[in-house]
Amino acid sequence: MNVTMEVANQLKSVRPRKAVLEMPEYHPPLAGREALRLDFNENTFEPSPRVMERLLAITAEGLTKYPEREPVERIVAAHFGLQAEQVLLTNGVDEAIHLLCATFLEAEDEALVWTPSFFMYDVSVQMMTPHLRKVQSDATLAFPVERFMAGITERTKLIIVASPNNPTGAVVSREHLLAIAAAAPQAVLMVDEAYYHFHGESTIGDVSTVPNLIVARTFSKAYGLASLRIGLLAGNAKLLKYVRKVSSPYNVNGVALDCLPVAIADEEYVAWYADQVRVGRERMMEGLRGLGVPFFPSQANFVLMNIGSKHKELVAAMRAHGVLLRGRSADPGCAGFVRITIGVEEHVTRGLAALKATLSEIGWSKQQVSELAGQQVSDGEREFE
Numbered sequence: 001m002n003v004t005m006e007v008a009n010q011l012k013s014v015r016p017r018k019a020v021l022e023m024p025e026y027h028p029p030l031a032g033r034e035a036l037r038l039d040f041n042e043n044t045f046e047p048s049p050r051v052m053e054r055l056l057a058i059t060a061e062g063l064t065k066y067p068e069r070e071p072v073e074r075i076v077a078a079h080f081g082l083q084a085e086q087v088l089l090t091n092g093v094d095e096a097i098h099l100l101c102a103t104f105l106e107a108e109d110e111a112l113v114w115t116p117s118f119f120m121y122d123v124s125v126q127m128m129t130p131h132l133r134k135v136q137s138d139a140t141l142a143f144p145v146e147r148f149m150a151g152i153t154e155r156t157k158l159i160i161v162a163s164p165n166n167p168t169g170a171v172v173s174r175e176h177l178l179a180i181a182a183a184a185p186q187a188v189l190m191v192d193e194a195y196y197h198f199h200g201e202s203t204i205g206d207v208s209t210v211p212n213l214i215v216a217r218t219f220s221k222a223y224g225l226a227s228l229r230i231g232l233l234a235g236n237a238k239l240l241k242y243v244r245k246v247s248s249p250y251n252v253n254g255v256a257l258d259c260l261p262v263a264i265a266d267e268e269y270v271a272w273y274a275d276q277v278r279v280g281r282e283r284m285m286e287g288l289r290g291l292g293v294p295f296f297p298s299q300a301n302f303v304l305m306n307i308g309s310k311h312k313e314l315v316a317a318m319r320a321h322g323v324l325l326r327g328r329s330a331d332p333g334c335a336g337f338v339r340i341t342i343g344v345e346e347h348v349t350r351g352l353a354a355l356k357a358t359l360s361e362i363g364w365s366k367q368q369v370s371e372l373a374g375q376q377v378s379d380g381e382r383e384f385e
């Protein structure tokens with residue numbers, strides 16, 4: 001027997017947990033993104049110039065140290081009018097979701113989500129428990145509040161709601177979110193506010209009075225720091241103490257921690273970027289109306305379009321024009337849908353011009369939209385982001 005075979009034989013007795021074998025895989029389609037990035041809902045431009053200055057001031061000696069999260073948590077907490085114990089910095093909201101699942105879900109517990117939504121919820125929940133309840137939107141893709149509330153059981157231990165939601169751009173009112181928290185006192189409600197800046201309504205002001213509410217924010221979108229990987233959880237200090245136990249003390253790297261205080265201090269920059277998106281979003285929706293493309297009204301930095309049977313052709317043809325889009329057909333209830341990110345003015349202009357040229361090139365017509373209505377691709381084929 002050669003060495004390779006011997007090693008393979010030995011490995012047969014090593015198995016991951018059953019939940020790991022059964023959980024879905026995360027495959028972000030990140031190859032070949034040297035084009036206009038209207039595919040991942042990132043900031044399409046650049047972060048505050050103050051962040052770049054801070055980056056250049058980082059010393060070689062500074063890189064030798066383990067990062068200190070706590071002083072930066074104090075600064076971030078003060079920015080939100082919270083106590084330091086009410087804030088936990090994380091390696092992006094992706095890690096925050098992972099930590100919440102690892103902290104609060106036993107294998108027999110249930111988690112509750114709304115679909116279509118962000119696929120990392122499925123991945124992280126199913127790492128802990130197979131009992132993921134999904135409440136599907138109807139064809140409007142609006143939040144199905146009554147059916148969602150009816151999905152809460154005494155076994156529900158974690159509820160995750162994104163507002164604005166990805167990939168739909170739909171929002172959930174504060175009133176409904178507070179009603180969900182009140183209806184499930186045995187569960188943690190995580191409100192994912194990754195796209196907060198493009199909408200402006202938040203429940204972060206409620207974390208001191210609603211004991212089971214935890215709000216997540218990211219610095220990957222409006223702040224333009226996706227590559228640094230920074231997010232946060234804001235919530236009840238007692239709940240976050242448990243999450244802190246599960247988190248590595250060095251989960252956020254020192255470069256990110258150095259940059260975060262200057263990024264949040266430059267409020268003018270974030271307000272400018274959010275404004276670019278809000279204006280651009282109106283222009284995009286107006287443009288789509290003009291082109292006859294059905295879409296879902298959005299409160300985020302993207303718009304979900306209903307292209308129909310030529311959805312793949314559109315994504316490929318746009319790539320050939322140097323513009324990246326994301327096909328969302330594999331999301332539940334989204335057959336034929338394609339998402340376009342809204343960025344700064346120039347990028348919206350280029351995106352719209354390419355869309356106009358491409359739709360005509362592929363011979364798109366509104367009739368093709370109804371051809372896919374009601375079809376669904378299986379969960380296993382889904383892409384992520």
Ligand SMILES: Cc1ncc(COP(=O)(O)O)c(C=O)c1O
Pocket residue numbers: 040041091092093094095118162165166192194217218219220226230231385
């Ligand atoms: C709803 C939602 N939450 C969280 C994230 C991930 O954020 P982060 O980059 O902080 O991990 C995304 C990214 O697309 C998202 O759409």
